[in-house]
Amino acid sequence: MCLAIPGKVLEKFDRGGMRMARIQFGGIVREASLDYVQAEVGDYVLVHVGFALSTVDAEEAARAFQLLEEMDQLTELHAPVVDEASARKPQ
């Protein structure tokens, strides 16, 4: 669970003063905080449990993502999405 997963910044937005982004990981899109990095739309970032930790180039991102997929290390991306409705009830 300690390996960060590379993804592409699709869109940046603010949520209550937090710098957030929608990040594409292969076929999955999830939100992540950009509070710890400087990244623009189109950049690739290493993301761990919803936080971008550093930027990487496109080639590094593609290769690392493929390896993580082969190592079955992408399961954290499949955790349920929490929105206003789902937050109210047990999973």
Add this chain to the structure above:
Amino acid sequence: MKYIDEYRNARLAQTIVQEIQRMQTRPWVIMEVCGGQTHSIVKHGIDRLLPDGIELVHGPGCPVCVTPLETIDKAHAIAARSEVIFCSFGDMLRVPGSRGDLFTLKSRGADVRVVYSPLDCLKIARANPEKKVVFFAVGFETTAPANAMLVHRAKLDGVNNVSILVSHSLVPPSMTYILQSPQNRVQGFLGPGHVCTIMGYREYEPISARYKVPIVITGFEPLDLLQGTLMTVRQLETGTAVTENQYSRVLGHDGNPAARRLLNSVFEVSDRKWRGVGWIPKSGYKLRWEYRCHDAEHLFEVKEIDTKEPAICISGQILKGIKKPHNCPAFGTLCTPLTPLGATMVSAEGACAAYYAYGRHLDKQKPELVNLVGGAA
């Protein structure tokens, strides 16, 4: 494209292995610290690709593995309370405590939820103001900034029904602990690449200097691991002992200062117990006093739980690089990923679980069997 890459990688891998072989004049024991690296090494058979005499041993860098049984029991006790919504990364839910795992508790009606990010707990807490939301804050330095941000935002935004059960471990003190052991075999380290994206590698340099041990901060890809091993062997063969960075395409000397700043404002360093190993001084984080109203141990008074590990389990010696999974008589028989007896079998990134997942419990060749029969180490 994939095939061309694989071909090129195979050639490159062979070149690195040949270079290690050319340089090597005697046996060396090298430890990779990070559980993700252990998983990659076993999956890709890196340890078997290396020349005879270069032995990779697998360190304590899997956060799920080293979370003490007592802490899992505390999580269980908190999650069982009717006013609590207990949130965790998925990996922790299957780890058996002495009263069962969190998944079983969930199936009995407890509100236990898997979250992607600690930040999800803020949404859950806001949507359920009558409940107490507790997050199981497990992890090494890579994960700690995320958990720190949860507590920081909860305090800032006045979300008072969020707390965290802290079980954070730090890599460098565990390496020092291993080097200080009278039974220590480790002569060089592959340092944890992703941990160092946050921390940089400044704090590894005094360890190299004090213990005369090469540390090479390394990525998790097969070529990274081979190159990290080559850099370590080169230092060992030339009598050098410094901290080097194999993973410079991803991290620099200072890591991520913004993440570290928040980390240090929320947490302070404390002594911590490691499953299978015991207490290591200054090897973990606890919440600072200002954040005690978000500290689940403080809020739920679960400090008194004490538990015992099975006597047969040798995970402590495996985590220190003294033994390998094969050396354990329970490995693959009494102890499997479905019925784990100790730290190194409870997560896919633990050495025993990785060996089991890639069929090494079925191996006919067991070079380490000599140790078991002969009773060495």
